[in-house]
Amino acid sequence: VSDLFLLLNDSDPEVSDLARVALDVLFGTEDTFLKYMEDPDPLIKKYAIKIYTERCLKVKTTGSTTTEVDRSYITQLSALRTLLVRLKYEKDEGTRKTLSDAIEQFLVSSEGEGTKKPRIAVDQTIINYLNDSNPDVRKNALKIIASMEYNPAIFGILLERLKVEKDEEVKSEIERTIETIAGGGRQQE
DSSP, rough: HHHHHHHHHSSHHHHHHHHHHHHHHHTTOOHHHHHHHHSSSSHHHHHHHHHHHHHHOOOOOOOOOHHHHHHHHHHHHHHHHHHHHHHHHHOHHHHEEEEEEEEHHHHHHSSSSTTTOOOOOEEEEHHGGOOOOOOHHHHHHHHHHHHHHTTTTHHHHHOOOOOOOOOOOOOOHHHHHHHHHHHHHHOOO
């Protein structure tokens, strides 16, 4: 393993990439795709985002133990945070669209027929994105919150945010999120 870490700094990019892939396999990480999501070439970024989304946001239904399900939730939450952070700082409009589409893909697949995708609990990190200066980040955070587990405390946060939100599109998304969560709350009670 220590040799692989040394190869990460090899002058041949293929050697360093293969070392990164080997470490990803050994440790179950996604570092290779995260690296390519920072590539200056928008096409490389686009496909890295798509692959990362496919690998990290799909729930693996083979495991049924609580630990496996919890691990899947953590992987999803981490991936959603990563996509939101990338969206927040990304300047290229094409890459921004790919990031938004990746988040949308997760949200749509969590609502699809026949998919028993577990809903993840609302995390404070996602809630913090409601205060981001970028309206696209706020809207995507709201979409993520709407797909998460019912939590009565989130209503107060959303209503407070609705009072101060100036962007009309974000206000509409807050209202849709409240309606979605309210519907989910009634179903689970």
